[in-house]
Amino acid sequence: MEIDIYLFGASGHCKVIIDIIASTQDLTIKGIVDDYPNQKELCDIPVFNTNSFGTFSDKQFIVSVGNNRTRKKIVDHLSAIYPIAVHSQAIVSKRAIIGKGTVIMACAVVNSDAFIGQHCIINTAAVIEHDCKIANYVHVSPNVTLAGNIIVGEGTHLGIGATVIQGIKIGKWATIGAGSVVIRDVPDYAVVVGNPGKIIKYNVENE
Template structure:
């Protein structure tokens, strides 16, 4: 049994993944008291008092990496995973708790994916990549072998990263960017080839 925290657009995708996995969704939690249901599942502000924290798992369905990290630090429960059946995962890859892997994602041999990561539709994580906690790899982004993506970093839609690149923590890679050099912590990089335009301070 799984509860989802957050009742926005990201939660819709996670719901359908869990349905495809035939996992039981107990309901959703959201601070917005005006949201009563999502895709037919009840939304409330609290887990029912009769539910023990050992009886269920949770997935945080919030797209913003920094908020997802904050909530994961606040909510002390067991976390599940949502992995779309069409994802192609190497049996030698490692996937952390709370992570969501969407349709047509590929994760290749010896890749390590951390906790509460989002691997979005059709992205590619090649061999020996390391994706640290709370990162988000957007749809159609491609990471070549031995790429490292730091905590909370966001790789934008359609971005391409060559092999052996390190993307720093809480960095942002713009949509369609081509990354051929290491990216420092907190840097915002856009273009082809990618150039730093500012920092996320």
């Protein structure tokens, strides 16, 4: 039985989520909602202005916004039902736990006993190995590799192609730069770049 859902945010990231849902057999997108829509359709799906959309609480939504902080703000103010969306070409262990509102893109791998929090993005060809724990609102970019037993705190962004060795703990709202290799624990709000990864600054604590 197909489930009707809506997306919130008519962005480039939204296009990828549309493709995820198109690959499945059980979700159908009825429309896209945006605070400031600059088009009436996206990928042949109607786009509605938030103010004229009506009630949200009885509808199923995925927040299709790539920015972690913005996604969290939307969820904090949007009372809705949140399904998950997993691309048909992703590999997700039956022993993994996936939180509501999370999206998993094509060719991603989530292995045994991994825990993925709510409203996360597991992007194209990312690898989440066994026993990893990913908190809410994390974005794991394309081709990121997380070895086993890694902890990633809320809101952290791991850039394209980053690699994290086993057993590492990364704090909340941190940023791991593209291509970085993380071999040491990362504190909250830290920005890490390079191989091996080094802290170059800290994000502003403006949750």
